[in-house]
Amino acid sequence: MAHKYLVGMxxxxxxxxxxxxxxxxxGIAIHDAVTPFPVHGIDDALGAKESRLHTAGFVFGATxxxxxxxxxxxxxxxxxPNVFGGKPYFSLPAWIPISFELTVLFCGxxxxxxxxxRNGMSIFNDVEVYDNRLSxxxxxxxxxLESMDSGEADRVSGMLRDFGAVEIKTxxxxxxxxxxxEQAS
Amino acid sequence: MxxxxxxxxxxxxxxxxxxxxxxxLVLMVVGAILFALGVFTNLDFPxxxxxxLLHNSYYxxxxxxxxxxxxxxxxxxxxxWVVLVSRIPEAMGGSIxxxxxxxxxxxxxxxxxxxxxAKPGAIEHDLTGLIGxxxxxxxxxxxxxxxxxxxxxxxxxxxxVRKNSYDHDNDEGLSRYFTAKKLSMLFLFVWAITSSTAxxxxxxxxxxxxxxxxxxxxTFCSAFVAGLAMTCLxxxxxxxxxxxxxxxxxxxxxxxxxxxxxxxxxxxLWFSQFMLIWYxxxxxxxxxxxxxxNNYQVLFFANFVINFLFPFLLLMTARAKRNFRLVSFVxxxxxxxxxxxxxxxxxxxxxxxSHYMTSGAGGDHHSMLTMAGGGHGAGEAVQxxxxxxxxxxxxxxxxxxxxxxFLTFSALAKHSLVPVNHPxxxxxxxxxxxxx
Numbered sequence: 086m087a088h089k090y091l092v093g094m095x096x097x098x099x100x101x102x103x104x105x106x107x108x109x110x111x112g113i114a115i116h117d118a119v120t121p122f123p124v125h126g127i128d129d130a131l132g133a134k135e136s137r138l139h140t141a142g143f144v145f146g147a148t149x150x151x152x153x154x155x156x157x158x159x160x161x162x163x164x165x166p167n168v169f170g171g172k173p174y175f176s177l178p179a180w181i182p183i184s185f186e187l188t189v190l191f192c193g194x195x196x197x198x199x200x201x202x203r204n205g206m207s208i209f210n211d212v213e214v215y216d217n218r219l220s221x222x223x224x225x226x227x228x229x230l231e232s233m234d235s236g237e238a239d240r241v242s243g244m245l246r247d248f249g250a251v252e253i254k255t256x257x258x259x260x261x262x263x264x265x266x267e268q269a270s
Numbered sequence: 271m272x273x274x275x276x277x278x279x280x281x282x283x284x285x286x287x288x289x290x291x292x293x294x295l296v297l298m299v300v301g302a303i304l305f306a307l308g309v310f311t312n313l314d315f316p317x318x319x320x321x322x323l324l325h326n327s328y329y330x331x332x333x334x335x336x337x338x339x340x341x342x343x344x345x346x347x348x349x350x351w352v353v354l355v356s357r358i359p360e361a362m363g364g365s366i367x368x369x370x371x372x373x374x375x376x377x378x379x380x381x382x383x384x385x386x387x388a389k390p391g392a393i394e395h396d397l398t399g400l401i402g403x404x405x406x407x408x409x410x411x412x413x414x415x416x417x418x419x420x421x422x423x424x425x426x427x428x429x430x431v432r433k434n435s436y437d438h439d440n441d442e443g444l445s446r447y448f449t450a451k452k453l454s455m456l457f458l459f460v461w462a463i464t465s466s467t468a469x470x471x472x473x474x475x476x477x478x479x480x481x482x483x484x485x486x487x488x489t490f491c492s493a494f495v496a497g498l499a500m501t502c503l504x505x506x507x508x509x510x511x512x513x514x515x516x517x518x519x520x521x522x523x524x525x526x527x528x529x530x531x532x533x534x535x536x537x538x539l540w541f542s543q544f545m546l547i548w549y550x551x552x553x554x555x556x557x558x559x560x561x562x563x564n565n566y567q568v569l570f571f572a573n574f575v576i577n578f579l580f581p582f583l584l585l586m587t588a589r590a591k592r593n594f595r596l597v598s599f600v601x602x603x604x605x606x607x608x609x610x611x612x613x614x615x616x617x618x619x620x621x622x623x624s625h626y627m628t629s630g631a632g633g634d635h636h637s638m639l640t641m642a643g644g645g646h647g648a649g650e651a652v653q654x655x656x657x658x659x660x661x662x663x664x665x666x667x668x669x670x671x672x673x674x675x676f677l678t679f680s681a682l683a684k685h686s687l688v689p690v691n692h693p694x695x696x697x698x699x700x701x702x703x704x705x706x
Contacts, residue, residue: 126702170551178545 088261089230090116091238092215093245093253094223098124100249101224105130107248108226113241117227117265119219136269138203142196149191153184204268213258223252229264230255279354279516279688279699281439286683287511294676301669308662315657317624318617320380322662325616326670327376328472329496329609331369333674336490336497337362338428339461340528341435342454350697351524354516357687358504360435362497363428364681365674370421377417377472381410384616386623387478388413400479408478413471420468427457436685438692447693465490473612476619480558482547488539489615495536495577496608498529499601504678506594506601514687516699519592523703526591533581533604540574561618565655569610576607609667613659621655 095101098120108115109132118131127133161167162174172179201207219225228241242253305322312318337359344352381388387401387408396402406412431453438446466486474485482488502525508514509522547555562570580603590596689695 170549172549178541178548181541181545 086260088258090215090256090258090262091228091230091241091253092256093226093228093242093250094216094218095225095249096223096251098224101226102127102130104226104245104248104250108241108244111244113228113237113244114232115226115265116229117262117268119215119225119227121220121222121224124224131265134266134269138196138200138269141199142192145195145199146188146192148195149188150184152191153187154180157183203263203270205263211260213260213262215256215258215262216254226250227262231261277699278696279690281690282513282687284508284513284683284687286679290507290675290679294672294679297668297672298676299672301665301667301672304661304665305669306665308660308665312657312662315624316383317620318657318662320376320383321616321620322666323376324373324380324384324472324620325612325663326666327369327373329493329612330670330674331366331373332493332612333497333500334362334364334366334369335424335428335461335465336494337501338366338431338457339465339494340497340501342431342457342461345450345454346458348694350694351521351701353689353692353694353698354514354701355501355505355521355525355698356435356692357682357685357689358508359497359501360432361682361685362500362504362674362678363432365677366428367425368673368677369670370425374417374421377414381413383624384620385413385475385478386619387475389623396478398479404478408475413475416467416471420464420471423460423464427453427460431457435689439686439690442691444693446691473615476616476623477558479554480619482543482555482558484539484543488536488543489612491532491536491539492577492608492611495529495532495581495604498525498532499604499608501525502529502597502601503605504682506598508687510594516688518701520701520703521698522594522597523588523591524701526585526597529597529601529604530581530585530591533577533585536608537574537578537582540577558619561622561655562614566614566618569614569659573607573610573614576603577611580604580607613663617657618655621657 093104095104101118101120102124105115105118105127109130115131118127120127157180158175161176166174168174169176198207202209206212214220215225215227216223226245228238230238233241245253308322309319341352341356341359341363344356382390385408386392387404388410393402393405401408431450434446434449434453438450469486469489473489474481502522505514505517505525506522509517544559547559581600584596584600585591692698
């Protein structure tokens with residue numbers, strides 16, 4: 086299902102930040118922004134929704150803790166109780182490091198998987214990029230052309246050019262791409 | 271939002287506010303009265319009195335020292351955001367000379383009351399022979415020479431760092447900044463070594479048969495969290511009273527992060543020390559926790575709950591670290607919590623030692639035997655292991671807190687609250703993590 090996007094590319098973050106501010110003030114919805122490195126303050130400028138990724142991280146971490154404690158309790162207390170060095174079967178202090186490690190493991194791996202699933206870059210997705218240079222030396226603002234008529238698209242292009250975009254192009258993608266708010270939730 | 275609106279913060283003077291001055295003097299007087307009351311009711315237990323002085327004078331000395339550690343570590347780390355905050359820990363460093371003198375005097379006059387190894391005939395009385403084997407480390411000569419070196423180095427280097435920073439206010443250009451970098455390196459090199467070795471002498475040797483390789487880091491972390499908490503409180507106090515107007519939620523957020531992170535670091539070290547000793551179960555090592563767990567159970571668990579669970583749960587979210595009231599509350603709690611931590615480092619050993627040498631009726635080695643048996647020696651009163659926290663300890667804490675605040679705020683009033691010529695000043699005023 087082909088889907089068209091307008092990609093405005095800047096060669097520096099400063100004009101891009103300025104463009105974001107002006108475009109939003111004009112009431113135009115920005116689909117996404119793609120930059121080669123994290124830009125300070127871009128979340129505020131875009132008015133992006135706060136990501137729920139950290140909530141997922143907490144849930145995965147808590148799952149890891151519970152899983153570790155459950156496994157060790159089942160093995161050392163119920164399934165095969167053994168006395169080691171005179172310690173009780175349920176020797177919690179000795180299990181803290183293992184619980185901690187499994188918390189970190191579950192949290193890290195789970196958060197990474199959710200991150201890729203949500204931003205459409207997992208192995209299950211047909212991954213496409215708006216422009217290769219957006220991971221190199223260009224800062225891109227993406228607009229969804231399916232939701233605007235040609236007159237509005239021309240207006241956005243004109244604004245981007247006025248604010249210093251070095252290249253403006255229409256990119257046809259094979260699939261609809263998730264917007265920044267969809268990636269955050 | 272606009273990103274280019276900042277102005278360079280200007281020189282800002284602080285007048286020692288009459289309210290704070292009165293508070294610090296009242297604390298000193300009330301504390302001194304309670305302390306005196308405690309002294310008169312504990313004349314039979316000089317170990318308790320001297321350990322109280324050791325505990326409190328070192329705690330507040332360490333708060334000043336870790337404040338200077340904070341400033342110097344940020345200096346060599348090219349940290350920009352902290353510049354507007356830095357005058358507060360620098361002022362806290364102004365209390366170091368007085369605290370060092372009080373602490374030094376406590377060591378000189380209290381040494382035989384606090385340290386088992388310093389009592390006459392300690393080597394002959396020691397059944398394990400370990401005190402003898404730990405010579406010359408556990409001898410008065412070595413102890414006093416080393417202590418003098420530590421204290422002199424600490425006072426000279428910290429005051430030098432402070433003076434250089436204050437002189438920068440009247441000296442444009444970057445030479446003072448580069449001097450600050452060199453002095454910070456020198457101080458951190460000295461502090462990295464002496465913060466560990468000094469605490470071996472002053473606190474770890476209270477339990478002379480026991481040792482822990484984590485002790486230096488663990489006690490440093492404890493004092494560092496207290497130093498950060500005190501910094502947070504003073505910054506928030508000044509900010510709420512109309513000073514430091516360039517300090518925003520962002521700076522408080524970052525100070526909160528430090529307090530949160532180092533509370534976790536403290537817990538990590540506390541638990542690592544506890545777990546390894548618990549697991550290995552070597553009597554020489556477990557004796558330390560046996561005493562604290564059985565005779566100081568409430569404080570033992572309070573230490574963990576206050577210093578870990580409180581900051582961990584209350585300061586976890588970004589919003590909490592920007593809430594001045596919540597940060598202040600946690601800061602007060604961890605200041606009390608780490609005071610308890612240091613209490614637990616010093617008291618159990620010192621109180622046990624005092625019985626060992628003073629109640630001679632049961633024979634020379636009875637304390638080693640009664641320790642496990644609950645103190646039912648022939649014809650003796652039940653041995654006291656825990657005096658608890660009474661007028662003496664609370665009075666001393668209040669007295670030293672008053673003194674610390676007086677010295678810190680006097681130092682604060684002598685210089686600009688803003689290091690006007692620091693090259694990173696604008697960066698600090700612009701500081702934003704855009705996290706909320």
